[in-house]
Amino acid sequence: MSGAQKIAVTVTEIVPLNELVTRFKFKPTDGSLLPTFSGGAHTVVEMKDGAITRLNPYSLMSDPMDQTAYTISVRRDDVGRGGSLFLHRNVKVGDQMTISYPVNLFSLDLRAKKHLFLAGGIGITPFIAQIKQLERTNGRWELHYATRSVALGSYVDELTTKHPNEAHIYYDDQEQRIDLKNLLDGQPLGTHVYVCGPKGMIDWVRKTAADEGWPRESIHYEEFLAPKSGKPFEVKLAISNKVIQVGEDESLLEAMEREGVDAPYLCRGGACGQCETDVIDYRGNFIHRDHWLEDADHKSGKKIMPCVSRFEGKTLVLDR
């Protein structure tokens, strides 16, 4: 079976934080202890939504050393494919669910002399676990968190109360902006910058830091892409010897899983590279959406990341 090992859990607490974000707490159903994790890790939550099984990654935001429970915070996406809506509307306290072991694609670089965190909106969640980890080890950090408004500022009160000197909040509706160039200028040697938020924010931070001479290895980012809906298409799987249909609202990876094909995955968000698949033949156009493959790979027509990318055309044959 592909993906990380599974854990059977029970939902023990559901806390609406504001109009958009709700927090869920999971405890192991059999009463055992959960594995510890490292700040920045995510878990893949399995959702049985009628005939569809959704597998969505969410950053863990509990204390990485707390083995009794995991918590995630989910932002409702009304125009997404339904995973967050399912969690918000259908999941109740006491429900039994399956989540994956923690997987970390956004870990702290512990060689850093200082950690500079930049969060946009729900991108705050991995930093909450990372801050708990660093507080335990007396790490040096600073957070700059941009959110739409006071009403939508998840965890702002908690952060500013516990860490008045480290946490800096910016409200979009009050025209407050992170003064990034100024913030990067003068950071002590050995600082690493981490950004989690909308794509535009990630691109802005990566570009600005590179322009200011920051080494590539000192710039870390995480962006989960949700698979986007698109036109249905047909795929031939050469190894499995199957022809499958990818529906409008499912990803190529999900369609393979529905047909019983054991395709590898970890993040399901275009970042980790596990699901990279060779293309044997195609006639048509790829809609590449991952940030794993290089531009040259995207243009080559030889590779696809089935978790987020799609295809439009007549023939697509995959080595799977």
Added chain:
Amino acid sequence: MSKFEFPPSIRSRPIYRTLEPRKGPAHLLIADAAGAEAMLDMATTEMMQTAHIIYIPKGADFGGKLRALNPAKYYEGPSYAASVSRIRKVLADAKMGLQVYLAGTEGLMGQAQLEATNAGIPHTAIQCEHRGSVARRMQCVHCKGITEDVEVDPFICSHCGLNLFVRDHYSRRIAAYQGVCIDAEDPGNVPPSKGIYE
């Protein structure tokens, strides 16, 4: 004479490239002996406005030319040991975006790179260009003593006196190649020494 093509080797062996100017608010250039020529080839007027050059001549005569680049700061030291306290101070005061350029012998580049990585710069972000002597800084794996500027293989450990074989196995943490006793099984059976790349 100063450019040498090192033969391909194991992954552990450092690979040196050609220095190129990079964007950044400040630039630290450290060179010894013929390494000055790599700095002269790379330096731009713009970079020199915020550059600090640290040069250890080791008998070479490039000091005047380096000074003529008109860097913001220039220091010439009699040895690496004499210069390292300045290097540490510069790195301790430095801010993110500092670009580090190293040129000259492997011993100089390795030790300066170690200072820079200890200060928090990823080793992959530090540029190195080899010039001049191909002598190596060697660590005896038996007594852990360092012998500088080793030109022949095998050589005698300057600390414990063992006959050491010059390996390509390199340690970034120690900034030295590893020297292993060549006649442990059959004491006294030592092949004649020759140049490392002969």
